[in-house]
Structure formats: structure tokens, C-alpha cells
Amino acid sequence: MSDPAVPRRPTLDLRSLTPARVALGRSGASVPTRALLDFTLDHARARDAVHAVFDAPLLAADLRALGLVVTEVRSRAVDRRDYLRRPDLGRQLDAGSAETLARCASEPCQLAIVIGDGLSAAAVHAHATALLSHLLSRLAEGDGVAIGRVVVASGARVALGDEIGAILGARMVVTLIGERPGLSAPDSLGAYLTFAPKPGRTDAERNCVSNIHKAGLSYDEAAFKIAWLVREGLAREVTGVVLKDESADRAPRRISTALPE
Template sequence: MSDKPVPARPTVDLKSFTPARVALGRSGASLPTKPLLDFTLAHARARDAVHAVFDAPHLAAGVRALGLAVAEVRSRVADRADYLRRPDLGRQLDAASAAALADGITAPCQLAIVIGDGLSAAAIHAHAVALLQSLLPLLGAGEAVAIDHVVVASGARVALGDEIGAIIGARMVLMLIGERPGLSAPDSLGAYLTFAPRPGLTDAGRNCVSNIHKAGLSHDEAAHKIAWLVREGLAREVTGVALKDESADRAPRRIGTALPE
């Protein structure tokens, strides 16, 4: 072992490896003015993202421009304040939406996509359509995955996709939803995949691709992971803790093929 001393590196070097707030300096016992103002701005952006108005019709129009049919639904929350106070209501469709969705179903489908505002409508407005643009060619290549339904849901929590998927009769649901804003990412998008969706499932039955935003996972990277999980989940007929993301290591099996003995 070498006795040569390891050169000291200043703490400020950490800034080149992370967007986290490190090596901010100090002014007496407090933060310098600029880091304090930056923190205040980031906090304000996070709060704005949580309370931003969800423009469901505009989003639906953007999805239709990709050649997909879209239905619009609502959860049982009355307004944004209700959404934040009552997470349970965001996991249930209102009666009118459930009835309209059921009336429009003619046959079970392979994959349904649900796009919900979640805790950051800003994330959905910024990334949902662009992510679908990257994802659709991957799902359509080779053995195509049929996308029979796209649903735009207002006042949505992740589990709302379970009820929607059950009504539609989807083998799998892909839920795109705005994630809880952080102080460095107020517009982060999450993608949740659930096989055989039905009310009452827990997050143990889902796979999640998260941190999709301009400083995180790119649309193309996220689309690659999602497409792999969709195909592999349909092939294995499972999602969640039983399905590990190995999208970087190998291609998925053909849909419907059995696992090796």
C-alpha cells in the first residue's frame, strides 16, 4: 500500500457532482444572500407546481395530435384543497366519469395509458406529450403493443389508474403523473406500471420510472425503460417487486411467452 498522502479536495468540488445544496458558504452564522434567495425561489416554484391549474383539454389535444383517442375523467375531489387534504378521494373516479368510461368500452385491451396531474401539473404539461412521442415508436416496433385507451384524469393519485384499468379491462396500465415537487425539480414526472390493475392494489404491485425532467432522466431514456417494462411485464404477467428493471442488460421476451422452467 502506498504511503503517498491523498490530496485534499475542497468541499466546493461536490457542486460538480450534484444539484443538491452543498458548499453554500456562510455569512456570519447565516447563509449568504444569494443561496438564501435561490432557496426561497425554489421553494416558491415547488409550491406553485403543487397548486398549478391542470389544463386537461389542452393536454388531451396534444395527445390526440399523436394519433391517439383520448377520454377525460375526474376523481372524486372537489378542488385542489380537497385533493391535498383527502388523498383517498384522488384514488377514486367520480360516478359520472366511471359511468362514461364504462359506456365507451367495447372490448378488453392490452395497454391503457392514464395521464394524471398528481402533485405537479407543471410536470405533466412539460413532459407528458414529449415522453409519449419517444415511447410510441418503441411500443409500435417489432411485436407491437396495442394502446387502445388513453385517459386524461384530473385530481388524480397513482392508484386512480387501478380503477380506470379495471373498468377498461386493461391487462396493464401505464400511469404518467406529476411527482411531488422537490426544491431542485418542481416539474418531475413519474411513470407507474401495473399489471392486472384493480382497486385495492398497493405500490408493491407497481414498477416506477421516476425523476423524468430536464435535469434528470431524459424522455428517450425514460421511454426505453418504460417500453422494456411494458413488454417484459406483459410477457411475465407481473409487475412490481417481482419484476426487476433490467432494461440496460437485455431485451425483453416476446409478449405471452412463458418463463423458462
């Protein structure tokens, strides 16, 4: 028997703790009208996020205002329809973009930042510039990690950063990209870190910091985790399943600022 001295909390209380769809109630064999309308609205927002227009020039201008050197590129996906139907094209630079980056790659760098639209351009426009501003401050701490170049990529999948990082000669690439919209967060941003980027890297060779949005991971929390993983990844010369996020338990190692010959 339950202890009568312990008050029972109604299931409805869970709704104050999570944006997930819990304790919706019931109306006959279905959900209440309010819950159905909320679901329909959130589904529409998710679809809109997937098809939202990515304004790469506007984003690039905002990033240049932070004092960054920015290059715009695009994948081989010629339009949004092509991008959604052919994920492989979003992982490859078009020929003109590859040539542009090759001309920019004057010398190797420690870190390259790629910002791509992914599956939610809305997330990128809402959060990328603010997150990068916090990340720059975190990377400047201590021995400092210099960013070689920032690349804004249209029609991008995560793996597009591998080719970009390889062309730029970056020891590591951080790709900020719009995540697949959910019914509670249509504007969630993700960050993917890859050491020694090159085409053919797998997801097992990356670290991910996800769920960056107003109701999720804050900019400062995300920047702290990303900066920790960057420093630790450069020190160990590895990312992926062998590099665990222990940012809450230990300080990152000091890294050498020397680049390979």
C-alpha cells in the same frame, strides 16, 4: 498521511455534479444570502407547482394530435383544496367519469395509458406529451404493444389508474403523473406500471420510473425503461417488487398479443 502527489479536490466541485444543496458555504451562524435566496425561490416554485392549474382539454388536444384516442375524466376530489386534504378521493373516479369510461370499454386491451396531474400539473404539461411520443415509438418496436386508450385524469393520485384500467379491461396500465415537487425539480414526472389493474392494488404491486425532467431522466431513457417493463411485465404477467428493472442487461421477452377470453 495523504499522498501529496494526489491533488485535493475542493468540496465546492461537488456543485458542478449535482443540483442538490451541497457546499453552500457559511456566513456567521447561517448560510450566505445567495444560498438563502435560492432556497426561497425554489421553495416558491415547488409550492406553485402543487397549486398550478391543470389544463386537461389542452393536454387532450395535444395527445389527439399524436393520433391517440383520448378520454377526459376526473376523480372525486372536487377542487385542489379537496385533493390535497383528502388523498383517498384522488384514488376514485367520480360517478360520471366511471360511466363515461364504461361506455368506452368496448373490448379488452393490452395497455391503457393514464395521464394525471398529481402533485405537479407543471410537470405533466412540460413533459407528458413528449415522453408519450417517445414511448409510442418504443412500444411499436418488434412485436408491438397496442395502446387501447389514453385517459387524461384531473385530481388524480397514482391509484386512480387501477380503477381506470379495470373498467377498460386493460391487462396493464401505465400512469404518467406529476411527482411531489422537490427543491431542485418542481416539474418531475413519474411513470407507474401496474399489471392486472383493479382497485385495491398496493404500491408493492407497481413499478416506477421517476425523475423524468430536463435535469433528470431524458424522454428517450425513460421511454426505453418503461417499454422494457411493459413488455417484461406482460410476458411474466406481474409487476412490482418481483419485477426488477434489468433493461440495461437484457432484452425483454416476446409477449403474446392474444388477449384473455
